[in-house]
Amino acid sequence: xxxxxxxxxxxxxxxxxxxxxxxxxxxxxxxxxxxxxxxxxxxxxxxxxxxxxxxxxxxxxxxxxxxxxxxxxxxxxxxxxxxxxxxxxxxxxxxxxxxxxxxxxxxxxxxxxxxxxxxxxxxxxxxxxxxxxxxxxxxxxxxxxxxxxxxxxxxxxxxxxxxxxxxxxxxxxxxxxxxxxxxxxxxxxxxxxxxxxxxxxxxxxxxxxxxxxxxxxxxxxxxxxxxxxxxxxxxxxxxxxxxxxxxxxx
Amino acid sequence: xxxxxxxxxxxxxxxxxxxxxxxxxxxxxxxxxxxxxxxxxxxxxxxxxxxxxxxxxxxxxxxxxxxxxxxxxxxxxxxxxxxxxxxxxxxxxxxxxxxxxxxxxxxxxxxxxxxxxxxxxxxxxxxxxxxxxxxxxxxxxxxxxxxxxxxxxxxxxxxxxxxxxxxxxxxxxxxxxxxxxxxxxxxxxxxxxxxxxxxxxxxxxxxxxxxxxxxxxxxxxxxxxxxxxxxxxxxxxxxxxxxxxxxxxxxxxxxxxxxxxxxxx
Numbered sequence: 001x002x003x004x005x006x007x008x009x010x011x012x013x014x015x016x017x018x019x020x021x022x023x024x025x026x027x028x029x030x031x032x033x034x035x036x037x038x039x040x041x042x043x044x045x046x047x048x049x050x051x052x053x054x055x056x057x058x059x060x061x062x063x064x065x066x067x068x069x070x071x072x073x074x075x076x077x078x079x080x081x082x083x084x085x086x087x088x089x090x091x092x093x094x095x096x097x098x099x100x101x102x103x104x105x106x107x108x109x110x111x112x113x114x115x116x117x118x119x120x121x122x123x124x125x126x127x128x129x130x131x132x133x134x135x136x137x138x139x140x141x142x143x144x145x146x147x148x149x150x151x152x153x154x155x156x157x158x159x160x161x162x163x164x165x166x167x168x169x170x171x172x173x174x175x176x177x178x179x180x181x182x183x184x185x186x187x188x189x190x191x192x193x194x195x196x197x198x199x200x201x202x203x204x205x206x207x208x209x210x211x212x213x214x215x216x217x218x219x220x221x222x223x224x225x226x227x228x229x230x231x232x233x234x235x236x237x238x239x240x241x242x243x244x245x246x247x248x249x250x
Numbered sequence: 251x252x253x254x255x256x257x258x259x260x261x262x263x264x265x266x267x268x269x270x271x272x273x274x275x276x277x278x279x280x281x282x283x284x285x286x287x288x289x290x291x292x293x294x295x296x297x298x299x300x301x302x303x304x305x306x307x308x309x310x311x312x313x314x315x316x317x318x319x320x321x322x323x324x325x326x327x328x329x330x331x332x333x334x335x336x337x338x339x340x341x342x343x344x345x346x347x348x349x350x351x352x353x354x355x356x357x358x359x360x361x362x363x364x365x366x367x368x369x370x371x372x373x374x375x376x377x378x379x380x381x382x383x384x385x386x387x388x389x390x391x392x393x394x395x396x397x398x399x400x401x402x403x404x405x406x407x408x409x410x411x412x413x414x415x416x417x418x419x420x421x422x423x424x425x426x427x428x429x430x431x432x433x434x435x436x437x438x439x440x441x442x443x444x445x446x447x448x449x450x451x452x453x454x455x456x457x458x459x460x461x462x463x464x465x466x467x468x469x470x471x472x473x474x475x476x477x478x479x480x481x482x483x484x485x486x487x488x489x490x491x492x493x494x495x496x497x498x499x500x501x502x503x504x505x506x507x508x509x510x511x512x513x514x515x
Contacts, residue, residue, distance in 0.1 A: 018343075025344070027378070116361035119323050123357075124375040124425075125350035127343050131378075 015129075015207050019137065022130035029135050036139035040101050044147055051096045052089060052151030056159035059083045064163060074177075076163060081178035084155040086190045091238060093148040094197035097140070098230040102205040105136055106226025109209025110219040118210060133210065137202030144198035148191050185249040193241040197234050204230040272335045273298050274433050274465030275320060280329035282315055282489075289315050291489035292329070299432065302459055302466040304476035306511070307486030313469040314358065316486075317435045320467070321355050322346045333433065351379060354426030354464075358438040360418040362410035368421050369406040372396060375428045395424040399454060416447035423454065427462075434458075434466040440475045452478045473515035485511060 063079045109132060112118045121128045160174045205226040212218040273296040282290040289312040297303045305313050318324040320331055322338055331338050333349050341349070362371050372392045376383060383391070396406065399420040410418060419439060426434060439455060440448035452475050459466060459479070470476050476483055477497045484494040485508060493500060493508050500508055 022343070027381075111364075115364070116357050116359065117363055119318075120355070120357060120361040120363070120425075122323060122343075123321050123350060123353070123355040124378070125347035125429075126375070126378050127347065129343070 023134035041143035052154035053158040056155030060159035060162040077178035089152040102226040102230040105205035107223035110212035110222035133206040140198035140202035144194040189245040300463040304480035311486040354431035360422035
């Protein structure tokens with residue numbers, strides 16, 4: 001079991017090195033990158049917006065109840081803003097994208113592997129690490145922060161709405177109070193840490209997909225493993241990144 | 251002097267491209283195992299320009315693995331593979347890509363890109379390696395290639411899942427020819443096809459061979475197909491060549507395995 005564990009990480013390391021080498025040397029696959037930005041970014045937007053909206057409402061409901069108990073209702077805007085932007089927005093976006101995009105990439109590449117389409121790409125003198133993997137990983141890295149911003153915006157909007165329906169609170173008041181005293185350090189690092197989530201989702205899904213063996217069962221396994229492993233590593237990475245942000249961007 | 255030494259010497263003297271005696275493909279003492287399963291054990295073969303070699307043998311004797319080794323999709327355990335005199339052992343992926351541009355590969359199940367149309371499948375290598383080509387030039391090129399393999403203009407926008415196995419093989423063949431290869435590798439070109447479609451594919455391969463004078467290696471179970479399209483045949487058993495020669499050489503052979511293979515084919 002231990003040898004399998006180290007073998008997996010060793011293979012992932014070699015795979016990452018090949019992608020890095022392919023990504024930084026020409027020819028660059030701009031057209032495929034733009035296609036993937038659309039596939040991963042634009043098409044994930046509705047799902048991420050919906051998840052962000054739901055989280056905004058949940059935090060709003062919970063925060064109002066808890067803060068009322070302690071007589072700290074005035075802290076509601078700041079609690080909602082910090083909870084959505086620093087904690088829930090990035091993680092929920094990462095997990096939603098991991099489910100949609102991770103499974104999609106894992107299954108697509110695995111299907112291409114078992115039907116020899118990746119071999120056909122290689123036989124056509126096209127580097128599959130550059131064309132298939134680097135473009136998808138880069139698209140994940142670039143789109144995750146933007147999707148997180150979208151999820152945050154939706155979460156803040158629905159959180160405010162949920163509050164405003166119960167007690168009058170103008171949106172202007174809510175934003176001013178919520179962001180007062182906040183610095184860039186409080187909001188930007190948590191948003192941009194999702195680029196690391198994008199790297200994890202793209203890398204794990206491409207690795208699982210391109211190293212698949214064994215027909216339809218292999219494709220199913222690759223899709224499942226992509227989601228499970230990407231989600232797991234994403235949460236573990238969040239632990240490290242939160243500590244990193246607290247130390248370097250206090 | 252072995253083949254590898256001959257080629258290295260030819261390379262040093264800079265006469266590989268001009269020297270017609272250097273085979274287009276030469277493998278020597280090639281070994282390949284997958285775990286404990288030994289697939290190839292010391293196979294040596296060569297093919298010259300304008301020549302077609304058919305590789306025959308029972309299932310699991312390493313015929314397809316041989317093709318995958320030649321195009322560099324699989325690394326050999328030992329032995330050498332020379333393409334136009336150049337040893338491909340240990341070449342980086344991008345360097346190997348330069349050699350692959352001179353080779354066309356038809357996969358056993360065609361391996362068409364299922365998210366692309368027939369025309370896009372054939373144009374795929376062009377969009378990467380002939381970026382200077384305009385859209386209309388590319389479309390003309392693809393149209394000509396597909397016409398050459400017997401497809402009609404109405405088939406161009408179809409998806410691979412909407413065409414028959416025989417048509418998929420034709421599209422795969424057109425894709426293999428897109429970059430005007432000097433070497434053509436065909437993995438079971440007639441497998442799974444009805445006799446009429448098989449005959450048409452054989453005719454097509456012969457026609458292409460006459461017109462383009464490529465060095466071709468055809469892996470097949472189909473003795474009739476091999477006899478029709480190949481100049482020489484090599485029969486594999488247990489990872490090695492049992493006999494190599496013309497069909498008549500095989501017929502004249504006293505080797506029990508060869509007799510049995512011909513009798514049952």
